Amino acid sequence: MAELKTKPTDQNVEDFLNTIPDEQKRADAFAVLKLMKQVTRAEPQMWGSSIVGFGRYQYKYASGREGDWPLVGFSPRKQNLTLYIMAGFDGYADLLKKLGKFKTGKACLYVNRLADVDLPTLKELVKQSVKHMKATNPAR
DSSP, rough: OOOOOOOOOOOHHHHHHHTTTHHHHHHHHHHHHHHHHHHHOEEEEEEEEEEEESSEEEEOOTOOOEEEEOOOEEOOSSEEEEETTOOOSSHHHHHHHHHHEEOOSSSSSEEEEEEGGGHEEEEEHHHHHHHHHHHSSOBO
């Protein structure tokens, strides 16, 4: 079985965020950093070369593959700001209605700019997701 490439690193989070060339995207990334740090009360850690994660949980798939992953995280991608909402989006319809302009994947929330979303709603979404993940997954 192939080893997971995305693992915690010792790379400095703020140094990484300061390399974002677009000024607005960099400011948005620092705002999400602050929001997630407040919600999780955890220190951020780089996962791989481009994901900022908070906390940690252990997963195990039916296939037997297992590993660690952040409870919540984000990555300032070229096209958008990707937020990793590990609980997924089932059960959050009311929050998503109030959130603003975004797209979703299975556990990814894609936001072009933070100005496109309601920050208190985003904070509540992150809070509820982290609470769910802590309640349903063993911590490491």
